[in-house]
Amino acid sequence: MAQLKSFFRKFSWLELLALGLMIAFLYPFLIVVLNASKTNIAITDNPIALPTDWLLFFRNVGNIVNDPNLNYFQALFNSVIITTFSLALIGISAAMAAWVLVRTKTRLSMTLFLFFVSGLVIPFQIVMLPIVELSRIIQQTVGIAWKDTHYAVIFAYMGFGAPLSVFLFHGFIKSIPIDIEEAAIIDGCSKPEVFFRVVFPILKPIFVTLLVLNGLWIWNDFLLPLIMIGTGGDTKTIPLAVANFAGAYVIQWNLLLTALVLSAIPVIILFLFAQKYIIKGMTSGAIK
């Protein structure tokens, strides 16, 4: 009891300010979660009242899981596939490229590095319309389906992820002493062995940073999937599915809010487990 008292006495007005701001920041989430357990009429009637029956949340979930416009599990599956494959492939391809660009000291390798980095200033908006045409050209000349496929979107993310990833790996690899690699070569390692056995494990910290940066970007991205998949596509990701659902009817708030809760849950759970890495990854990525 005495401890509790001293705990409260030490609560300064700054602490109160921070507490108040925290509640204000979290209030939008709180109110959405509350309303996800109501009927549409109850929401429009009084959006700040507590729900009368919390179990209604599960009925709302049932409705949106079965909704043909949203199809939550299909969208979750697509988002997971696209994000994981893109992350793995961006990480490996950019690390490989950055490594040979650092270790080969020629004018060509310097030019290629600057070429990659120049991609950082290209906004998606300038390529989004040509990509529509490009997809058609690829489909016709190569003869494989391109629009609305997982691999096309993953391939596009490899391209758009390359500039930042190559840049960050490049900076990191420069700080690794070359002696270790030379020792491995003397021991008889081939080039790929040197990279995958010796160099790649050392890249772990920067690899994690990129997982965070690229992961949040790809998971939440809307414009690229909108162009390459479309809201009506079979491989639509969670943001596309939510947009498709919201555009399909006059808004049914109970279902839309439940959809928002379900789409936010995976990232928030991940954040609770990997908070340290996520915050570190995002800030160190920005400062470099």
Add this chain to the structure above:
Amino acid sequence: MTETAPVKTRKKMGKKASDRLWFWLFLMPALIPFLLMVITPFGMGIYYSFTNWTGGLNPTEWVGIENYRGLLTDYRFVYSFLTTGIYAALNVLFINAVAFGLALLVTRKLKLTNLYRASFFIPNLIGGLIIGYLWRFIYTLVLTRGLNLFDSSPLIGDNALIALIVVVTWQYAGYIMMIYIAALQNVPEDLIEASRIDGANAWQRLRNITLPLIAQAFTVSLFLTLVTAFKQFDTVYSLTQGGPPQLSPPWLMNLVGMTNARTVESTELVANVIYNRAFSFNQFAEGQAMAVTFFVILAIFSIGQVYFNKKREVEL
């Protein structure tokens, strides 16, 4: 001796060739998608902006700078361009002010510092599209019918742009706060202590010690917020859909040389106007000319700002 020399050279040559082979093999997995999905459409986009491309398979003809000349009298584009400028400026100001304030607050000795930091950061984890729908609910129902703060939703009034900026600030401030926190923690404690002993007050300590030492964090944050503001698309798409429509102001009509007032969309930013122009009006070439213009301005701003800030850092 004479026998081994050619062998050695051949071996060396072989190593060089194999090095070159490995160089390209290691480069390809990143270079091919980058060339095909970024550089190729970038080049196509610049070319298309000089043609009458309609996005279909119709053959396109070269029209020179026709599309760009058209932009100067395109009242909807000019309006959205200016809106984006105002939006970006206010966004940079709001986000950085809030983020820096929060960073100062949570670097004090508070009991629940980590919880506060995490809470301020969480909105940033969720995508702009989802955030837009979430706040559409807050504005249209919670703040009006629920809490009675407004008579009608701010999203359909004159302040829709401010409403949008509030949402983006809420979403982004926690992230920028983390950058300021990282910088503030690098300010040496003894330097602050020394100035305190010398009799500097809190404002003087902030102004003369802390701010110069975290100048780099300001460069990074201003740049990040400016670029993301220019590229904004998702939240507008879900929060306001570019609306509400309003009658074009007279100065705008003077600017583009028209006499009659038209409707303009009050929160339609450049990215949204490009998208709508192509996919709702089927004017792909015009949309692409806007995109190229947008790119050039973005590039100038980015390079200019970094240059300016780097210069100032050295002076400090």
